[in-house]
Amino acid sequence: MENITSYIDTHKDRFIEELFELLRIPSISADPAYKNDMLKTADAIKASLEKAGCDTVEICETPGNPIVYGEKIIDPALPTVLVYGHYDVQPADPIELWTSGPFEPVIKKTDIHPEGAIFARGACDDKGQMYMHVKALEYMTVNDKLPCNIKFMIEGEEEVGSESLDWFVKRNQEKLQNDVILISDTGMISNQQPSITTGLRGLSYVEVEITGPNRDLHSGLYGGAVANPINVLSKMIGSLQDEDNRITIDGFYDNVEEISLEERAEMAKAPFNLEEYKKSIDLSDIHGEKGYTTNERNSIRPTLDVNGIWGGYTGEGAKTVIASKAYAKISMRLVPNQTPEEITEKFTKHFLKIAPKSVTVKITPHHGGHGYVTPTDNVGYKAAHKAYAKTFGVTPIPQKSGGSIPIVALFEQELKSKTILMGFGLDSDAIHSPNEHFGVFNYLKGIETIPYFFEYFTEMSK
Numbered sequence: 001m002e003n004i005t006s007y008i009d010t011h012k013d014r015f016i017e018e019l020f021e022l023l024r025i026p027s028i029s030a031d032p033a034y035k036n037d038m039l040k041t042a043d044a045i046k047a048s049l050e051k052a053g054c055d056t057v058e059i060c061e062t063p064g065n066p067i068v069y070g071e072k073i074i075d076p077a078l079p080t081v082l083v084y085g086h087y088d089v090q091p092a093d094p095i096e097l098w099t100s101g102p103f104e105p106v107i108k109k110t111d112i113h114p115e116g117a118i119f120a121r122g123a124c125d126d127k128g129q130m131y132m133h134v135k136a137l138e139y140m141t142v143n144d145k146l147p148c149n150i151k152f153m154i155e156g157e158e159e160v161g162s163e164s165l166d167w168f169v170k171r172n173q174e175k176l177q178n179d180v181i182l183i184s185d186t187g188m189i190s191n192q193q194p195s196i197t198t199g200l201r202g203l204s205y206v207e208v209e210i211t212g213p214n215r216d217l218h219s220g221l222y223g224g225a226v227a228n229p230i231n232v233l234s235k236m237i238g239s240l241q242d243e244d245n246r247i248t249i250d251g252f253y254d255n256v257e258e259i260s261l262e263e264r265a266e267m268a269k270a271p272f273n274l275e276e277y278k279k280s281i282d283l284s285d286i287h288g289e290k291g292y293t294t295n296e297r298n299s300i301r302p303t304l305d306v307n308g309i310w311g312g313y314t315g316e317g318a319k320t321v322i323a324s325k326a327y328a329k330i331s332m333r334l335v336p337n338q339t340p341e342e343i344t345e346k347f348t349k350h351f352l353k354i355a356p357k358s359v360t361v362k363i364t365p366h367h368g369g370h371g372y373v374t375p376t377d378n379v380g381y382k383a384a385h386k387a388y389a390k391t392f393g394v395t396p397i398p399q400k401s402g403g404s405i406p407i408v409a410l411f412e413q414e415l416k417s418k419t420i421l422m423g424f425g426l427d428s429d430a431i432h433s434p435n436e437h438f439g440v441f442n443y444l445k446g447i448e449t450i451p452y453f454f455e456y457f458t459e460m461s462k
Ligand code: BES
Pocket: 125, 126, 158, 159, 160, 161, 185, 186, 187, 200, 203, 368, 369, 401, 402, 403, 404, 405, 406
């Protein structure tokens, strides 16, 4: 029987090549043109789970993209770990900014990943992190080391709101019964300092449309005498934050959980270098809500950001025109006790209130999601903690993340179980951006750490 490090050593080239195969399929959930690639990816994951040792694997049809479900039940009396991941990826654009094809995975060295990183869309979010679990299962099966039952649920719509998974979970509570949910779809502080994600922010997302005149107008003949929807929209958006960068929407902070000074002091202990942070994204200065640090601003405080804004003439040269319409997509990240329903309603009321009579406003809510807080006093967290400490030789730090995985709150509601977020990505891995990558070190470290989680979780559950 081989131990995990020597098993990884022997098989690492194959582990990388198998992940490359998955990364070559452009499983972009946002674009219906890739429907066939979604099915191909689901099939490939099914085959990999069967090979890794699952007893049964099914492709579960849903109203949208299929969910791959697999399980290996060794003894119903033992605990069950449900692994969740997603096989869909974000669109690759702007494609011209990639230094190699988004669906042509290659290993390149970077300053942060001197031993190389896998460059491809989905390398870190989430194919690479999901596949670590498949390879961990392979190791445990081959070496007779699986200490408990395991279930896999891999979906194809995470990046577009997980609607079908919501549908699936509500219909399969029995099948999905588990003692803990394990997800690798987040990050850690650095390769030298592991951390366990203990919080995810919620999300409220709206699209707004401002209409002025019923058609585009000559900006000389009408300019100055009618409201320009783009000017109006810019002004309205500009007013949503004050000089202290606080959000001005009526009642926006009403339910926000204020973090205790102790917890803030605890957070401030996490290693963070502001100069390096600025340098890594080429900024000469930072920005954010007055009275909070950068790490607080991007994790425990709510935000409002315009994700896209358009309207009018954007082609070559100049066209003198007042557009009839202007649009924006706006997201708000939410913290504990704020709900997407509450915030979407508050946004809508406020935005209608501040609109001048010279325009009409249409607001369309998109998918949102609740945030999540992982308690640290349970067996799952303790097992994860011990597993990271074992493989990194460094005590992991709990850390709240600014990102969102809305389905986690639904798991808690429908399946009544806690989720442990064992992420191995880094913030600098460029998820959702051009040149997304995942360190080879991180990929292999994940495969190494996961079996220890299973071992400790089973032991501690006794
Ligand atoms: N895996 C990410 C979320 C994430 C990344 C959380 C890193 C913490 C650290 C996930 O795939 C994602 O992108 N979520 C979306 C929300 C979704 C509704 C589109 C997000 O956070 O924008």
